Amino acid sequence: MTKLLITLLSFCFIQCQGQTKKNETDEEKKTRQEAIIKEHVYDCADKIHYTTQMYEYQKCLDEGIKKDSTIAYLWQQKAMPYYKARKYSVGKPFLDKAVQYDEKRWLSYRAFMKCIFSKDYKGVIEDFETCIKKYGNSYEMDHTYSFYIGLSYLQLNEFEKAAKIFKQDIEEQSQRLGEGHFLDLFYYGISKYEQQKWEEAIVQFDKSLQQYPEFSDAEFYKAICLMRMGKKEEASLLLVKAKKDVEKGYTINEDNAIYETYPYKVRW
Template identity: 75%
Template sequence: MTRLILFIASFISIQCQSQTNSANDKKNRQEAIIKEHVYDCADKINYTVMMKEYQDCLDAGLKKDSTIAYLWQQKAMPYFKAKKYSVGMPLVDKAVQYDEKKWLDYRAFIKCIFAKTYKEAIVDFETCIKKFGNSYVQDHTYAFYIGLSYLQLNEFEKAETVFKTDIEDQSKRFGEGHYLDLFYYGISKYEQQKWEEAIIEFDKSLKQYPEFSDVQYYKAICLARLGKKEESSLLLVKAKKDATSGYTINEDNAVYETYPYKVRRW
């Protein structure tokens, strides 16, 4: 009996080691493909003017291993920046298929900020929260994007609830909510004509980012609706000056997409 137990234990150990070695071999092989076809090929090409050559690099890598999620994501990325969402989305779907944990939140972000398919974005982000917790993508929580999506769907009460909960969580962890979360939380109240409550959140945002012109603009509207015309006019003058100086929503991807409620005309 003892020999049998030892034999079984030894067999299991060998099997586990074999599986580990196989996984390591696959990882090393895929990393080599990524190096050859992304870092040493696609990354050296300006896809804005040489899209075919860029895509050819990645396609050559996928011929060697079509299960490398990063190659699919890299194929999708420039199409999103070119606003070709229908071309890019099936590619990023492939990335999610082969590595959901890595790329599901990225796809959800793309749906929210780029493709603007807000209902689908909410579904993806809620799945992310269920599976991985309320983590971060592109510097903001999953809940942030859910709230933003509800704003864009005109479901303002839902947006307010989501932002309120998320900001409370951020405050517990970091001492305060992010100024962009506070801005959109204020917007959720603004859209419900809760002028005083909106101003409270706008002021919290401005405390962190005093020159935030978009916040100043919406706060000025709230002041006007409350009959504070002179204060509103002075704030609008400052907002326009700060906007001219570039103090607006400065997210990395704002160069490709206009974020909701950004003031585009002054």
């Protein structure tokens, strides 16, 4: 009888617990999940250097996930250091979990990670096209969703598609902000460069250089265009300047460039 009673009480306790969570308000759920994030991310994982203490870092997050496995941020935090360590296959299932529990917040982030880190360019296009369809052409890591789609087409050697996307994205940025981002302009120039449209490429490189005058990568590709047009002396002078500028650190300096080499970044 005693064992049966204990079993019944345990079952009731589990059922009642589930019922309480099931009936909690959105505000109560938010407060509860924020407390878990504070305890297991801010007060635990964030205090551990994952580069040298990955086990301890992941353990903090795992303890939080035991309390509520539907918190997308915990899964994203698990994935992030593996991507930075170039262990993409390890991090991917965790990032997929983050998207599963909060697509609106993490789908664009996953697409970004596919683009700059794991180089899954077809996956990038699919994810960002879904983002645009559902949420509009917003931003991830300071660039529009269209920017990453264009970059992915560049990496797939579909240069005309890339050019069309960059052109449209720059026009939309110009309407909102007065000009396109210098990196959009640079990659638009690259899409022309890859089609051997030297003069059209130079137009875009020059626009990029108007915003970032020491941009060594834009100077390098512009110099190659000049050389292909027979302007060897002008090209040589520009290459000398580009070399000096890169030595001063003037190159593609996106935040995540410390982990991954961005497409078409010149290796001197």
